[in-house]
Amino acid sequence: MQWNGEFLAFFLLSVMAIGGAVFMIHFTRVVHMVLALAFTFLSIAGIYVLLHAEFVAAVQVLIYTGAVSILMLFGIMLTKHRTSDHSDSRSRHQLLSFVGVAAFFGVIMWVIYHTPFSGGKAETAKYTVANLGEWVFKQYVIPFELTSVLLLAALVGAVILAKKERDA
Structure with a gap:
């Protein structure tokens, strides 16, 4: 290293x-x-x-x-949303969480250090930003536009729901 x-x-x-x-x-x-x-x-x-x-x-x-x-x-x-903080004692829960995360970290580190990785080079010439833009706007233009319409509908729905809650 x-x-x-x-x-x-x-x-x-x-x-x-x-x-x-x-x-x-x-x-x-x-x-x-x-x-x-x-x-x-x-x-x-x-x-x-x-x-x-x-x-x-x-x-x-x-x-x-x-x-x-x-x-x-x-x-x-x-x-x-409620701004009050709930300060209940969670020391046992925190200890169990820490032990679980430490065990998961140990397993992940063991897997990383015992996995053989190949040292080969990837072929990156065909994966450029220009090719990505070409794929998105030529091959996948319909899903791209449908996603933007879906996000716009979600935004309008969120505004309508927020306005209804405020009026009530």
């Missing part, structure tokens, strides 16, 4: 991603959970940059960090 800048950046970004996910699970306020989730998404986008997948990193930032996080915040603001 070499300690170079790329390894250090990957280590920091992965710790930030895992930390954001742990904070998202640990927080009790929904807004804090969304911010921790956005932090996790940004860290994952940084990992994509390290993998030289700049397009995927940009899509990660635009779609997940931007759109999904903002959509979650709008959903929180449009719905009625």
Whole structure:
């Protein structure tokens, strides 16, 4: 294992991603959970940059960090939610959760270190951003447009439901 800048950046970004996910699970306020989730998404986008997948990193930032996080915040603001915190003692539950996560981590690390990975190079010449755009807008244009219509219908339905709740 070499300690170079790329390894250090990957280590920091992965710790930030895992930390954001742990904070998202640990927080009790929904807004804090969304911010921790956005932090996790940004860290994952940084990992994509390290993998030289700049397009995927940009899509990660635009779609997940931007759109999904903002959509979650709008959903929180449009719905009625309780702001009271429930601070019941969950120490036994937390201990069992920690033991389960530690065991799962151990199994995953054992599988990673005992799995032989091939060192072959992937053929990336035909998987470019231009080809992706060509596939989406030529071969898959109907599913792409149907997805956008479905998302628009969901947005209109959410606004109508929020307006009905506010009027009641």
